[in-house]
Amino acid sequence: MLKIKTLWKFVLLVAMSLSLPQLSTFGQDAKWDDCDQPGLAREKYALLTDEVNAGNFEEAVKHAEWLLEKLPKLNRDLYIKAEKAYDGLADKAKEAGDNQARAQYMKRIEELYLMRLQNKLYPEDELYAKFADKAYFMWVEDAAKLDTMYAFYTQNHKINKESEFYSQAHLIYYFDAAGRAFQAEKITNETLKSTYNTLVELAKARQAKATDEAEKKKWQEFGINKLRDLATVYFPMTCEEIKNLYVPQMEEAPEDLDLTKIVIKLLGDNKCTTDPLMLELLVKLYAKEPTYGLAETIGTLYLSQDNLNEALGWYEKAVSQADTGEKKGKTLMMVSKLLFQKSNYGKARDYALKAANADGSLAGEAYSLVGDMYMSTYKTCMEDGKNAVEKRAIFLAACDMYQKGGNMSKYEKYKAQFPSKEEVFIAKLKVGDSISVGCWVGGTTIIRTRD
16 A cells, blocks of 8 residues: 655644744734825725625735735634635636646645635634545546645644534544545555544544534534445445444444344345344344335345244344235245245145235236146146046146136146147046146146147
């Protein structure tokens, strides 16, 4: 990994300024008479105000630059107006696709913040916080500014993490800068993880200190939850790394369902569904927020573990919570197919028939599926027959299902396996008689012949 470089002169000069004598108070405005042309200065200030308000930013910056040169300590408002003018020019440059001009205007805004600090118009912590609100949007799309962005937000965190100026946005900007630095191989995964844990703990502490519910909610939604969202973007996410990062957090906050949902999504997105943690978390979430979808998913996971009894129990919960026949039918049909694959034919048929009853639009598919079940076991079932007709009763039963499901192509295909008239005669039976179907299929069918 490459070491991050602190390229931004603002950070360096601030550090240097700490060794210089500090004013006891800030915001001590210069006097108009400090300028050799006080009358013109007043006029320029009035014109600056008018031009900014009118959106004439080209003219506004001319007056602003004159005042910044002649009266750099005039007041905070001068810098606010100058920044607004340069912001306006930067926006126009962006609209025109002039990235070079926009970069120059952004650079000048950076310099204005440095000048405020040099001229003691703001305390260090407040100035950092003000620029932290803005700097992210100036730098985030410029890869050349990555070192600058990461260095600045690291310093802002160091200075302001305990101050009233440190907001949820500052947390997010800092971690996003760190994440981008990690992707650019400028910091290690361990550094990123340490930064993440530090910021989460800080957000939790600020949330705990908040005196009203609205503020607590802000720290949760725009601090903690946003950090967790970004973590899913930047951290390498193998199954083990997900557990290493999030299990300690879940142990500290077992009732935090938002965190539980994030980890469930991560496990799913990163093909960790067979990890025991996935099933554990889904069951935990279902206990608090029972839904059709959760029950169905849990059932499928149990079935993948060959735990049929548990799986069926969860599928029954899903069916009971389904709010439409379509959902019920879908789940029942899915279970039928899974059971069919596992050669559990009796239960597979039961679920297919339930699906047909729950959602009539599935009847054709359901009955055809039962026909397929019969055909998949015809060799075994033929062994139960005492004569040719009984042996071929399985084909008659299968075609009953195909006919009921409207699947006439399969009906015609397997009709060729019906008994012949001669076989019926030899068995001392008649076409149209009812005959028992052996094997697991059971029930009866009507004798028909292939000829």
